[in-house]
Amino acid sequence: MNRERIILWAALSLVGCNQPSVDPTETDNGLYGLGTSATKWPGGNVPVCFTNISDSPSLQQQIPGLLANSWSKAANIHFTGFGACNGGNVVSVSFSAGSNGLTSNPLGYGQESVTLINNDTTAGLAHFKYEVVHEFGHALGFQHEMQRPDNWTGGVAAQCPQFGNNAASQFNPVSGGNNLTPLYDPFSIMNYCDPGSNNQTQLSVGDIIGSSSASAYGPSGSCSFPATQTACVAKPQLQYDSTFTLPSGCPSTVGNWVLQQVGGGTIPTTGNATTWLIGHQAEGGVTSGPPIGSTKQFQLCDKFGNCAPPFNITIADCGTRLDSVYVSYNQTLLANQGSTGFVTLEMVGPWMNYDYGIGATGSVTSNIPNATFTFDNGYSNNTACYPNCIGFIDMTIHTAFSTPVGNYSVTAAVYDPATNITRTTTVPVAIGACTPPPSSCAGYECGTFTGCGQSLSCGSCSNGLLCSSGHCCASGTSWDGYACTPPPCNCPKGFYCAYDLTCQRNSTCKPGTCM
Numbered sequence: 001m002n003r004e005r006i007i008l009w010a011a012l013s014l015v016g017c018n019q020p021s022v023d024p025t026e027t028d029n030g031l032y033g034l035g036t037s038a039t040k041w042p043g044g045n046v047p048v049c050f051t052n053i054s055d056s057p058s059l060q061q062q063i064p065g066l067l068a069n070s071w072s073k074a075a076n077i078h079f080t081g082f083g084a085c086n087g088g089n090v091v092s093v094s095f096s097a098g099s100n101g102l103t104s105n106p107l108g109y110g111q112e113s114v115t116l117i118n119n120d121t122t123a124g125l126a127h128f129k130y131e132v133v134h135e136f137g138h139a140l141g142f143q144h145e146m147q148r149p150d151n152w153t154g155g156v157a158a159q160c161p162q163f164g165n166n167a168a169s170q171f172n173p174v175s176g177g178n179n180l181t182p183l184y185d186p187f188s189i190m191n192y193c194d195p196g197s198n199n200q201t202q203l204s205v206g207d208i209i210g211s212s213s214a215s216a217y218g219p220s221g222s223c224s225f226p227a228t229q230t231a232c233v234a235k236p237q238l239q240y241d242s243t244f245t246l247p248s249g250c251p252s253t254v255g256n257w258v259l260q261q262v263g264g265g266t267i268p269t270t271g272n273a274t275t276w277l278i279g280h281q282a283e284g285g286v287t288s289g290p291p292i293g294s295t296k297q298f299q300l301c302d303k304f305g306n307c308a309p310p311f312n313i314t315i316a317d318c319g320t321r322l323d324s325v326y327v328s329y330n331q332t333l334l335a336n337q338g339s340t341g342f343v344t345l346e347m348v349g350p351w352m353n354y355d356y357g358i359g360a361t362g363s364v365t366s367n368i369p370n371a372t373f374t375f376d377n378g379y380s381n382n383t384a385c386y387p388n389c390i391g392f393i394d395m396t397i398h399t400a401f402s403t404p405v406g407n408y409s410v411t412a413a414v415y416d417p418a419t420n421i422t423r424t425t426t427v428p429v430a431i432g433a434c435t436p437p438p439s440s441c442a443g444y445e446c447g448t449f450t451g452c453g454q455s456l457s458c459g460s461c462s463n464g465l466l467c468s469s470g471h472c473c474a475s476g477t478s479w480d481g482y483a484c485t486p487p488p489c490n491c492p493k494g495f496y497c498a499y500d501l502t503c504q505r506n507s508t509c510k511p512g513t514c515m
């Protein structure tokens with residue numbers, strides 16, 4: 001299925017690019033070429049023309065876009081022209097049925113010719129697209145991956161050896177090139193054993209690293225990595241992720257990028273393959289990752305260990321560093337008439353460090369009629385947190401039945417005795433109507449309520465019981481809020497009423513001298 005075509009054309013040979021369909025179980029070397037094996041196009045400017053401008057116009061139209069989205073995004077490479085050929089140093093493109101792709105030798109700058117297939121039957125013209133990217137890789141001066149000399153030992157290729165009926169010249173080592181990536185890249189589009197089996201349409205990460213290296217064309221304007229700030233991704237509860245995202249101008253790749261911190265480990269992605277999680281922040285403080293404002297060196301690599309030059313990332317300040325007290329979750333303090341309600345205030349920032357607000361006290365300036373406020377002492381449920389710890393203080397409202405229904409706001413002041421600092425916050429308060437009690441009583445209760453806050457009116461009790469505060473009690477007892485009890489005993493001077501309702505002498509007094 002693989003036919004090698006070695007064409008001698010005067011002193012010019014062609015590089016056949018007919019590639020076998022095999023799994024890349026082993027690898028050959030990373031992007032290789034240029035050096036003395038091929039000449040770089042000056043300034044990365046590569047004029048392109050068509051030998052027969054009327055041949056395969058629909059295929060011609062696709063070539064500029066395919067190159068713009070691959071090599072031109074990867075490196076400082078600019079393809080121009082795309083008109084009829086008129087001589088000069090130019091890549092002249094022609095079409096041939098079943099060509100399997102050919103590029104004239106020597107590769108690189110000069111009078112270069114590329115022959116592309118014009119009867120491709122693969123889905124979406126995948127093989128034609130592969131040929132465009134692969135052959136123009138040759139035209140740029142890149143050799144076949146497996147032809148790198150360090151892939152060969154004693155006449156044997158370590159990776160991607162010759163197979164099928166491919167001519168040895170397609171596999172034998174080529175001298176004089178630069179190792180544009182130090183390690184073998186099995187995903188390279190210049191590799192006969194690429195994972196796409198000759199229908200791969202995307203560059204590998206190593207292809208981008210190699211073609212944009214200083215030994216090749218240098219980085220493109222759209223896919224370079226200057227010092228950059230991390231991005232801030234908001235999370236719930238005033239937390240943020242600090243992230244770095246691959247520039248959108250980088251070409252899509254077969255195989256994922258890997259971000260490493262120089263001297264450190266691999267950085268995890270966020271789930272998006274081209275966005276990495278540098279660190280976490282909360283309340284403007286770092287909870288993991290490098291400190292805010294620090295600059296660290298990172299480098300983008302492929303998964304095989306080929307890396308682009310390091311670049312700096314400065315960690316952005318992702319949140320307002322709070323120094324305040326505020327209502328948790330922006331809640332409203334809710335209470336009905338004649339009841340209580342509470343919210344928790346959070347204390348954040350240096351003003352309550354380093355005791356986390358423990359022991360803080362609160363007070364309120366209020367214009368809510370017949371309502372009072374109380375505060376528990378400040379507390380923290382995590383005293384091991386980063387300096388910008390969060391402390392808490394619970395604020396309770398006590399309303400009367402006469403407190404009018406409505407929406408209010410009050411100013412709560414929280415004082416931290418450890419720092420002698422007071423911070424204030426506005427607390428929204430909503431007073432709702434009380435829920436009227438049932439109109440009829442259950443169990444041993446009796447009578448009826450007349451409205452919120454009203455005592456039960458005495459009704460009638462059966463079996464000789466008498467009504468006492470809405471409860472039917474035996475004669476001689478009354479409702480004390482919990483049960484029907486006898487009244488306290490009425491003791492003479494010098495006696496007190498004991499818990500068993502008997503009168504006991506007050507032993508600290510002499511008879512007739514006390515009370």
Ligand SMILES: [Zn+2]
Pocket residue numbers: 015016017018134135138144
């Ligand atoms: Zn080739």
